[in-house]
Amino acid sequence: MTEVVRVLLADDEHLIRGALAALLSLEDDLVVVAEAATGPEALAMARAHAPDVAVLDLQMPGADGVKVATSLRAELPGCRVLIVTSHGRPGHLKRALAAGVRGFVPKTVSAQRLAELIRTVHAGNRYVDPELAADAISAGDSPLTAREAEVLELAADGAPVAEIAERAALAEGTVRNYLSSAATKLGAENRHAAVRLARERGWV
Amino acid sequence: MTEVVRVLLADDEHLIRGALAALLSLEDDLVVVAEAATGPEALAMARAHAPDVAVLDLQMPGADGVKVATSLRAELPGCRVLIVTSHGRPGHLKRALAAGVRGFVPKTVSAQRLAELIRTVHAGNRYVDPELAADAISAGDSPLTAREAEVLELAADGAPVAEIAERAALAEGTVRNYLSSAATKLGAENRHAAVRLARERGWV
DNA sequence: CGCTCGGCATGACAAATGTCAGACGCGGCT
DNA sequence: AGCCGCGTCTGACATTTGTCATGCCGAGCG
Known part of the structure; x- marks a missing residue:
């Protein structure tokens, strides 16, 4: 495992972003190369630093995580996206997967677990939180025209x-x-x- | 400054709580003595460990930060309360101050700043985020009966x-x-x- | 082709909602 | 005491909203 994973961190809550950056940096194989507080900022940072994995908050000012993921998909196909969210609603998960997101987890996971998941999506695998997945399945598709x-x-x-x-x-x-x-x-x-x-x- | 500030951390997002605990522990004069993920849990932890300062998330399952602060005020008058929140709404600030909360800040502050604020409220001073205060003042009192x-x-x-x-x-x-x-x-x-x-x- | 089915669109009618004028009690003020 | 102003509460009336029957059009099918 000599390879280092370059990570972009985007979250509007400075408290969390900073703390997270510090914790992830403790892992030998992870390095946070850029941080952003808004959707557009996240895109700009991604263009500038071309990270391996982008960890995006779902709700950010400017453009939400899924929109950023869509743009990223087009501009930097090699960059895997992992979405974290406080209040996971079924529809968001569906939209996120459609946008090519590789991982979707609530913020109730531990930092340790998040580090593992960053490696997981970097390796090309997918991961969605089981509980959110169950919600999405039970909610089903929208019956609305x-x-x-x-x-x-x-x-x-x-x-x-x-x-x-x-x-x-x-x-x-x-x-x-x-x-x-x-x-x-x-x-x-x-x-x-x-x-x-x-x-x-x-x-x- | 030989005195150590004993801190209780309550937030339902494990990611943040854990990260925060790690960052605050880097400060020589702060020690996190307990963590909680829900309102009732926060109360139980406070009773068990009698912290100097309680850092409470505003929105938690079970009972929100202000309710916990109210109970704390009655049971542990010596414990100062600092509320952190993602989406600060004017009315909450007012309710919080009425409940005897000493500090009220958005999660957009840095961990460094939070550490300072914990010392501030521990010293008996108050602090509310200027922007949230301005919102609260401009929103004014409820005109509703x-x-x-x-x-x-x-x-x-x-x-x-x-x-x-x-x-x-x-x-x-x-x-x-x-x-x-x-x-x-x-x-x-x-x-x-x-x-x-x-x-x-x-x-x- | 001729058929049915589902989505889109409309107006007429019934039900729910919003608005109004007014009654009552309570506290402050002269 | 007598007189506001304010909050509470009500029913009657006007307006808005919800429901229904209906027509049109394109897609899929025998």
Whole structure:
């Protein structure tokens, strides 16, 4: 094991990023070559340092971890991506895997374990946290059609139907119809509960 | 400075807690005597080890940082509390200060800075992050009356008015009235937008 | 081709929600 | 005491939202 893994660390919480950098540096075969606090910064750093593995927080200002991963996939195909997250929602995992992410774990893992996982994804293997995977499977695919999801998203901040209709270029009746069917599919009493459920499952 | 500060660390994210414990241990005058992943666990650990300073995450399973701080205040008056948080909302700061918390900072600070702050609060001084303080001041006090806030909270998960009325033991008309006046005070179009705004400002 | 099925879209009607004027009690103020 | 102002509470009315029956179009299939 003479090979050294060059790591990029991106997380908006300085406390965690710094602490993590220090801990990972204790491992002989890992070296943190760059740190970033935002999505765009992470991309810039990746271009500049071409790391072997990028450890990305899911929620960062600017662009979230999955978006960064997508861009990275295109620009630096050799760079493996490992996502860490505080509040894992099923849909995110699905999107992340679709973006070519190699690992997906909650922040409840230990640093020791994270170091192992960095080696794992660097070796070309995949790893997703079993519990998150189980959630994603039990949540299943979104039953919503494209328009239903679109309208539900526009309804997310509590806007009245008239405004949604205008933004989506639809008749009010149509908007109500989509909201209603979305709510039925999700088993919600009304559209607001539907928005909440869809968010929890990562479908919006 | 021969005195050693005994620290309790509570955060549900193992990654951060562990990393933090390691970093703080590098400081000669700080020693982490206990760690916890949940609110109740933090309380139990505090009782067992009687730390000088408790570093608490705001959002933990079981009981949040402020609730733990309140209990701690009663049981271990000598233990100073420092709250760290990822997403600082104005209302939380206010609640925290009311609970006798001595420090309140976002997780974007560096570990170095955190170590300084632990010494600061241990010395009996207070510290709140300037930016969070500014937010709290600009957000001001909640304009909602007790009933308005209560009803708005019951409406938070999208429940229909009839259900809220039953839970609050009020007539439906009354509930609608409170929701309406709350929405007006918050400058919201409807109650759902009102819930969102009140959450953002930490008023629910 | 002719058929069915599912997604998209609409308007009319029923139900839920928002708005209004007003009643009651309580505390502060002159 | 008498008079506000404020919070609490209510029902009646207007508006918004949810539900339903229906039509249109393209994809898949016998």
